Amino acid sequence: MAFMNVSATAPVRGLILRSTHARLYDIGSGLLLRGRSRWYRRRLLELAGVQPGSHVLDVGCGTGSLVIEASRAGATAVSGVDASPDMLGIARRKAKRAGVDATFSLASAEALPCADTSVDVVLNTIMLHHLPPPARVQCAREMRRALKADGRLLVVEFDASSSPGHRGWPDHGRGHGHVPADEVARVLREAGLTVLQGGPVGVRNLHYTLAQP
Numbered sequence: 432m433a434f435m436n437v438s439a440t441a442p443v444r445g446l447i448l449r450s451t452h453a454r455l456y457d458i459g460s461g462l463l464l465r466g467r468s469r470w471y472r473r474r475l476l477e478l479a480g481v482q483p484g485s486h487v488l489d490v491g492c493g494t495g496s497l498v499i500e501a502s503r504a505g506a507t508a509v510s511g512v513d514a515s516p517d518m519l520g521i522a523r524r525k526a527k528r529a530g531v532d533a534t535f536s537l538a539s540a541e542a543l544p545c546a547d548t549s550v551d552v553v554l555n556t557i558m559l560h561h562l563p564p565p566a567r568v569q570c571a572r573e574m575r576r577a578l579k580a581d582g583r584l585l586v587v588e589f590d591a592s593s594s595p596g597h598r599g600w601p602d603h604g605r606g607h608g609h610v611p612a613d614e615v616a617r618v619l620r621e622a623g624l625t626v627l628q629g630g631p632v633g634v635r636n637l638h639y640t641l642a643q644p
Contacts, residue, residue: 471634472500475556478632478639479585481506485551488512490540490574491558495522495533501554502531510534510550512543540570543577550577556587557637559618560610567610571622578644584624586615590638612638 475497481487483505489498492511502509511533513519519535526533538544540555540562553574559567574584589609610618615638616626624642632639 467634468496469500471632472497473504474632474634475554475585475587475639476501476504478641479552479554480583481552483507486510486549487552487554488543488545488550488577489554489556490543490570491555491561492522492535493518495519495525495535497554497556498522498533498535499526499529499531501552502529502533506552510536510545512536512538512540514539541566541573543573545577547576548579548582551579551582553578553582553584555584557589559586559588559615567618568621571618571624575622575624575644580644582644583627584619584642586619586640586642587632587637588612588615588640590636609636612640615640 479487481501481504485501485506486508487498487501487506487510489495489501489509489511492498492513493515495511498509498511509531511519511522513522513535514537516537519537522533522535526535536544540558555570555574559570562570578584590612612629616629619626619640619642624644627641627643629638629640631637
């Protein structure tokens with residue numbers, strides 16, 4: 432099996448949501464997306480080019496909503512990684528209720544517990560800003576390592592340059608703030624990835640960047 436359900440193998444240097452915040456995460460996401468959560472998830476999978484039969488890995492999967500949606504879109508292997516045991520507990524319960532066979536692993540984004548070149552699509556959504564700047568490139572290197580030669584990486588972040596001074600949930604007060612689109616592109620290129628395209632997601636000031644190995 433290309434993906435193992437193991438404990439974190441590297442120190443976690445970003446934010447970890449604990450029990451109370453984990454339970455409120457889906458409520459906050461719904462408020463942030465103004466009732467367009469399902470549209471948002473489908474939009475991301477479309478941007479990433481998820482196809483039936485794909486192996487999809489969500490790095491910083493939170494409560495697993497995007498992993499579950501990827502399975503519904505026809506991905507045959509769906510996996511999620513997060514550094515929060517509480518978030519993963521919710522994700523596993525949600526997947527079970529949805530009848531989705533997903534693997535959720537407790538791990539650092541800087542040391543993904545998966546084989547080299549084993550994943551078709553890696554998703555990284557509203558997560559990079561949780562990491563301190565030095566850790567972002569290592570996270571990107573790990574995502575590149577996991578991707579197949581023709582794989583795709585989709586990174587979604589709040590773009591401060593598109594809405595100066597705006598701080599919306601869930602990034603408010605978390606220390607690392609937004610990651611401008613040009614900074615996301617720089618991090619990916621430094622990790623050896625080729626940036627293909629980017630632009631507004633269509634919700635708030637969220638910006639996507641699509642890359643490949």
